[in-house]
Amino acid sequence: MALGDSYAAGAGVPGQSAGLCLRSDHNYGHLVAAALSASSYVDKTCAGAKVSALTAPQTDAGTVVDGPQLDAVAPGTSLVTLTLGGNDLGTSDLGFVDVVVACSGLALTNPLGSPCHDFYGNTLGKRLDSAAARLTDGLRKLSAKAPQAKVVVVGYPSVLPGDPTKCLGKMPVTTGDIGFLRSVLGELNDKxxxxxxxxxxxxxxxxxxxxxxxxxxxxxxxxxLLPTSPAVPLHPNATGERVMSQAVLRTLGH
Known part of the structure; x- marks a missing residue:
């Protein structure tokens, strides 16, 4: 079984399911299930999902996009993969992408500085602390519903480089803020x-x-931000989803 947000859903990667969840049949969960020759597989990943989507309906502009993801967990579930937390960074369902877009606009105010870092300060860290506490609670509820399940929390990939200058001309964010955003991603994964x-x-x-x-x-x-292969901006393409699946399989001993 797979739970989580757009990174787990493989948003934009062919082939896409109908609806707003943007689930791909080549997301890392599907690839892991295929490699394990799973007898059954349920994909409840959904683009835009925040940690709250584990226990409450996910909505978009007042419309229910999908029901609580934990509702699909059964007592006999044996394996659950999950990626969640990134969307809790932003004020909209775009999460980290929402923050990058804000940083792009702020870059115009101070092209040689770190205006995004100055704007957010420690706000994002506080959001992550709150999201991590909710995620811990959600994971415990998941295990209570499926006591025998192995639960695998899959972190976010390397969206930005260690050398911020590599984004010059490719990302409309200041060099200083590229470093700041990469540190936020690192903190997200740590949480x-x-x-x-x-x-x-x-x-x-x-x-x-x-x-x-x-x-x-x-x-x-x-x-x-302007994808050159099928995927939504700042998200894994088909190769990225495959590499993520391989990381999960290595952890599982396969």
Whole structure:
């Protein structure tokens, strides 16, 4: 079973399901299930999902997009993969992308500085602390519903490079703020890992395996703000989803 947001759903990667959840039949959950020859598989991932989507209906402009993801968990569920937390960074369902867009606008006010860092300060860290606490609680509820299930929390990939200058001309964000945003991603993954540990789940790092193939690289596995292969902006393409699936399988011993 797969739960989570657009990174887990494979948003934009062919082939896409109908509806607003943007689930791909080549997202990492599908690929893991196929590699394990799973007898059954349920995909409840949904683009725009925040941690609250585990226990409450996910809505968009007042319309219910999907029911609580944990409703699909059964007592006999044996494996659950999950990526959640990134959308809790933003004020809209776009999450991290929402923050990057804000940083792009702020870049015009101080092209040589870090206006986005100045604007957000420690706000994003506080949002992550809150999201991590909710994720820990959600993971515990998941385990209560499926006591025998192995729960795998899958982290976010390397969306931005370690060298901010590689994004010059490719990302309308100041060099200083590229570094800031990358540190936010690192903190997001750290909080997810902490939530997994606190709830007795397993954390899978996908940041390391995708390093060097970020949205500003010459060979991106995570697309830029203007994707050149099928995927939504700043999200894994088909190769990125495959690499994420391989990281999960290594953790599972396959």
């Amino acid at each position: 997810m890992a902490g939530a997994a540990t606190a709830a007795g789940a397993t954390y899978v790092d996908t940041f390391g395996p995708t390093k060097g193939h970020d949205s500003c690289s010459a060979s991106p596995w995570i697309e830029g």
